[in-house]
Amino acid sequence: xxxxxxxxxxxxxxxxxxxxxxxxxxxxxxxxxxxxxxxxxxxxxxxxxxxxxxxxxxxxxxxxxxxxxxxxxxxxxxxxxxxxxxxxxxxxxxxxxxxxxxxxxxxxxxxxxxxxxxxxxxxxxxxxxxxxxxxxxxxxxxxxxxxxxxxxxxxxxxxxxxxxxxxxxxxxxxxxxxxxxxxxxxxxxxxxxxxxxxxxxxxxxxxxxxxxxxxxxxxxxxxxxxxxxxxxxxxxxxxxxxxxxxxxxxxxxxxxxxxxxxxxxxxxxxxxxxxxxxxxxxxxxxx
Ligand code: AMP
Ligand code: MN
Ligand code: MN
Ligand code: MN
Numbered sequence: 297x298x299x300x301x302x303x304x305x306x307x308x309x310x311x312x313x314x315x316x317x318x319x320x321x322x323x324x325x326x327x328x329x330x331x332x333x334x335x336x337x338x339x340x341x342x343x344x345x346x347x348x349x350x351x352x353x354x355x356x357x358x359x360x361x362x363x364x365x366x367x368x369x370x371x372x373x374x375x376x377x378x379x380x381x382x383x384x385x386x387x388x389x390x391x392x393x394x395x396x397x398x399x400x401x402x403x404x405x406x407x408x409x410x411x412x413x414x415x416x417x418x419x420x421x422x423x424x425x426x427x428x429x430x431x432x433x434x435x436x437x438x439x440x441x442x443x444x445x446x447x448x449x450x451x452x453x454x455x456x457x458x459x460x461x462x463x464x465x466x467x468x469x470x471x472x473x474x475x476x477x478x479x480x481x482x483x484x485x486x487x488x489x490x491x492x493x494x495x496x497x498x499x500x501x502x503x504x505x506x507x508x509x510x511x512x513x514x515x516x517x518x519x520x521x522x523x524x525x526x527x528x529x530x531x532x533x534x535x536x537x538x539x540x541x542x543x544x545x546x547x548x549x550x551x552x553x554x555x556x557x558x559x560x561x562x563x564x565x566x567x568x569x570x571x572x573x574x575x576x577x578x579x580x581x582x583x
Contacts, residue, residue: 300557301571303332303358304373304485304513304543308423309341310360311430313548316345319556322549324353326557330575332358334373334543337391338426343379356574360485361391361471362463365500368455369463370490372471373513373543375570377480384478391466392426398463399427405459406432406452411441429453430547446552469507481510481570483541487529488515494528501532511539511570516560530564539568 306312307319314322316333319341323331331353333342342357357379361372377384403415417435418427425431433448442448452459466474472482484504487497501512512533517526533540542559549555563569 299329299575300327301330301542301575302328302544302546302556302559303330303356303375303483303541303571304334304360304545305331305358305556306335306360306545306547307333307341307344308425309333309338309344310335310426311428311547312341313550316341317348319546320345320348320350320353323556324351326555328353328557330354330356330571331556332356332373332375332543334358334360334375336360336426336428337362337388337395339379339385339388340425346379354574357480359388359475361475362465363468363471364465365468365503366496368490369465370468370500371485372468372475372509373483373485373541374471374475374478374480375483375541376574377475377478381478384474387474394463394465395427398461399432401461402429402432402453402459405461406436409452409458411436411439432459468504468509472504472507472509476508476510481539481573482508483570484509484512484538485543486515486545487512488525498532501536501538505536505538509538511541511568514540514542514560514563516544516554516558520562526564530567533564533567539570540564541570 307316333345335341339359345355356375357377359374363370363372406414414435418431421434422431432453433445436442436448475482544554544556544558546556547553
């Protein structure tokens with residue numbers, strides 16, 4: 297890939313730790329030509345950067361939708377929407393209303409576990425951003441209840457853990473439709489992070505394609521490993537006519553996250569990269 301691209305990045309508008317301006321500085325430092333701010337269920341971080349201007353870096357409107365699929369939760373990255381599209385902000389407002397509701401219920405569960413004031417604590421950490429489990433995890437670390445955010449997810453916040461609350465997110469096909477109605481493309485985020493069997497994951501990608509989904513985020517296979525999985529995934533994408541996207545899913549500068557621009561550089565052949573519609577031809581992938 298000749299140009300540097302990162303189409304999955306978080307800011308303090310959701311659960312990232314850098315402000316939009318701080319993120320832009322880091323993105324520019326890493327030589328990225330095309331970026332998308334994709335905060336969870338909000339465009340606030342994108343809007344702030346768009347208003348500021350991003351200089352040499354081309355900025356795409358982005359979002360990471362939370363959605364329901366087969367009793368679990370999956371994420372869909374929407375890219376290149378028109379931020380002024382009618383209905384888009386109303387849809388986001390509806391999605392946003394679900395988060396404080398879930399937060400209150402999580403705090404009630406945590407209180408039953410003997411952890412007081414979690415709603416106030418997590419809200420203070422979210423500081424007006426799209427409140428989520430990461431803010432609770434940081435609060436639990438702050439209180440000394442757990443040693444790490446990872447432990448907070450394992451013991452309290454993760455799927456099936458003591459304070460986990462199932463959220464009535466919209467269905468997969470709905471978030472795809474919202475994205476496309478606003479002129480964007482719908483990308484299934486981090487397919488290998490759902491801890492699904494191959495059969496389940498194949499089912500998810502088939503349904504995603506059937507619902508009109510456009511592309512799948514191509515994972516950063518460490519040092520080109522898991523060749524067999526790479527071949528399998530590429531075959532899935534080709535058979536469903538899905539394109540691909542890349543993104544670091546950067547949330548902050550601690551060791552758990554890849555830095556902006558740390559995305560797969562070698563991409564499977566014969567699969568359309570979503571960014572070919574936004575980058576000039578010489579920036580298109582050439583694996
Ligand atoms: P939410 O959107 O509020 O359900 O939170 C989901 C977010 O939690 C993901 O986007 C990650 O940023 C974060 N997350 C998920 N699992 C873990 C984990 N084990 N440790 C730390 N952060 C996690
Ligand atoms: Mn997150
Ligand atoms: Mn995600
Ligand atoms: Mn993400």
